Amino acid sequence: MxxxxxxxxxxxxxxxxxxxxxxxxxxxxxxxxxxxxxxxxxxxxxxxxxxxxxxxxxxxxxxxxxxxxxxxxxxxxxALVVPGWAAALLVGGGLLLVAGVLALAGRRSVTKAGAPVPTEAAESVRADVASVKESMRR
The missing domain is CATH 1.20.5 (Single alpha-helices involved in coiled-coils or other helix-helix interfaces)
Structure with missing residues (x-):
């Protein structure tokens, strides 16, 4: 070559x-x-x-x-069936009912999620620190 x-x-x-x-x-x-x-x-x-x-x-x-x-x-x-004010009252009440159900579902979901802290990651870091400390003692 x-x-x-x-x-x-x-x-x-x-x-x-x-x-x-x-x-x-x-x-x-x-x-x-x-x-x-x-x-x-x-x-x-x-x-x-x-x-x-x-x-x-x-x-x-x-x-x-x-x-x-x-x-x-x-x-x-x-309003074709009931007076206009009653129609507005019925639709508004229905919308507020739907909003309430959605708010309760959202609240339940947030409660189940817990605190917005990365607990699993924090536990993992604690375990890593403990592991390093343990290996340094040996």
Whole structure:
């Protein structure tokens, strides 16, 4: 196998210290370039998330108005059978009943979840610390 070394004489005469210094500079430049790339990528993704969140918010507002229109339609339809005030009272009461049931279900779910503390992770860290202390005693 023939190996052609195209390096010039000045390159061959570099000391180990110079090579280490060049390696350090190259690694530093590589890390900076990677951080710049990561920053640009995060900025791009952040913009997409922002646009997505804005569109989601606009959809929520449109859904809220649509829901209001459906409530008004239900009141008007019920007003064909009962007086308008009674129709509004019945639809409003029904909505409040649904809201109460949903609130109780949400409260039950939050109660079951417990405190918002990562207890499993904290226990894992305690176990790791205990394990390290035990291994240091040996």
């Amino acid at each position: 023939v190996y052609n070394d195209h390096r010039d004489a000045a390159t061959d005469d570099r000391s180990v210290a110079q090579l280490v210094e060049e390696l350090s500079a190259e690694v530093s430049r590589l890390v900076r370039d990677e951080l710049t790339l990561a920053t640009a990528e995060l900025r791009s993704k952040g913009m997409r998330y922002g646009v997505g969140a804005g569109l989601g918010g606009a959809a929520a507002v449109a859904a809220l108005f649509g829901g209001g229109a459906l409530v008004a339609a239900a009141i008007l339809a019920l």
